[in-house]
Amino acid sequence: MQYVIIGNSTAAVAAAEKIRAIDTAGKITMISDEPYHTYGRPLISYYLLGKTDAERMKYRPADFYESNHIDTIFSTRVEKIDAEKKKVILSDGKKVGYDKLLVATGSRPFNPPMEGIESVPCKFNFMTFDDALALEKVLLPEKSVLIIGAGLIGLKCLEGIADKVREVAVVDMADRVLPSILDEYGASIVQRELEGHKATFYLSDSVQKFDGNTAHLKSGKEISFDILVVAVGVRPNVELVKDAGGKVGRGILTDDRQETSLKDVYAAGDCTESYDITAHTSRILALLPNAQFQGACAGVNMAGGEAHFTNAVPMNAIGFFGSHILTAGSYFGDTYVEKSGDTYKKLFYSDNKLNGFILVNMPDRAGIYTSLLRNATPLDEVDFEALKKDPALMAFSAQYRAEKLSRRV
């Protein structure tokens, strides 16, 4: 059996591990356009921060490919999938045949058309280790940085560089930072903290025009900068599957076994859509744990096993300079709120289910809330009044506890 995996990050690695656990003899080939040993992609900001380095960033041990008997083709793009002949065609013209193919191509930065952007001499995206290495080279204490985008990528970049440069300005069309995961109050805590690290925010605003090292904003304000980072958003890499005739929505569409509409072609990770059980809709969940869950599911099925991934839930753990923001699920329904200074808890619930939560600087035992989301636990089966205040197993039935604490899990 020939397994080909396009990608070398979380979903790809998870699939390879599952395949190898089931099929010890099949040939596994991983193809990536990056040159590196698999690395934790979200670690690039921690790299700039000095909290990790190239060696410790390795997502799997140094002998990962060797010990799992995985062939690698790095620094090479896959240009085309020939689903009929079951081959992929590489950027160097070579062809690689497959019996089972995984597309784990991830996403790429979205660079919207912005007037004058070509006049900016020093500009970056922030998605890959190469992006971080390139940015690192130009960071100097006298430089000022402009980041377009106050989302997860933009703000993690900000954390990574803030203490290495003179100042950082952040522009976002949204009225608050981290708009995809925080409400106004939660965002205000994060913004205050970042402002304490020389960051200036220009919210509900956008760049109308770049003129070299100056950004002219819609509001009329002007920002001078030396370095520009564009972190507006990402786009899933769906083209290989789309061009081969596979079904694609915003992301690649798969069944709950992670198989695409093309036979023997599977997809997992940020290039795909998942069915979010908290929002009751199919959407892109570009999150590392979700990529692992999908990749592992794909790997099992590719190797002839049977796995279904049916409980995708958005979840984010992010923090800045020691703060911790943990969020999950969808924000609708009734709310329970605790706030005190820089700590904030907000739970969202309706129809006997927890829908989502925001926890700012109160991370303890947050996974107990997440388990309610992933299991879609009916709230009348637990002591939800107690859980609101304190995520604890005491709020579950004695039988549940006996199963979890006095048996192997």
Add this chain to the structure above:
Amino acid sequence: MKRIYVNEKWCLGCHLCEYECAFANSGVTDMVKALKGKKIHPNIRVEDRGDVHFAVNCRHCTDAICVRSCIAGALSFDGEMVRIDQNKCVGCLTCVLVCPYGAILPDDEGHVAQKCMLCTNNFTQEPNCVRHCLNNAIVYEERD
């Protein structure tokens, strides 16, 4: 494989396991020096309500969601237990966000995660919570 199991009906709620855990993982072999006047951050936590008490620590799940979710590859299952490599951990707390037992925690400074490694990583070399549990409410044994 041996695991730590909890017998809820025998737990007295004395919290001694928490102190023994904190001591074992303190790096100091004198219990008084290790604990006196300090706020402890044990890997095992006792829950209490009325007459019900039980200790919770890492279940060392076979297909652990913390391992699967770790963004740094700092958590792994080695066939025996779920281990954390704090040198690789960047302290994002994704593991805290996903553990259904609330059994992996930020360390006392919040910089990395900490968890039970069955005392293989300290001088006691056997689970110190089990060894000192007065009523055998915490045991270390083979079960299905």
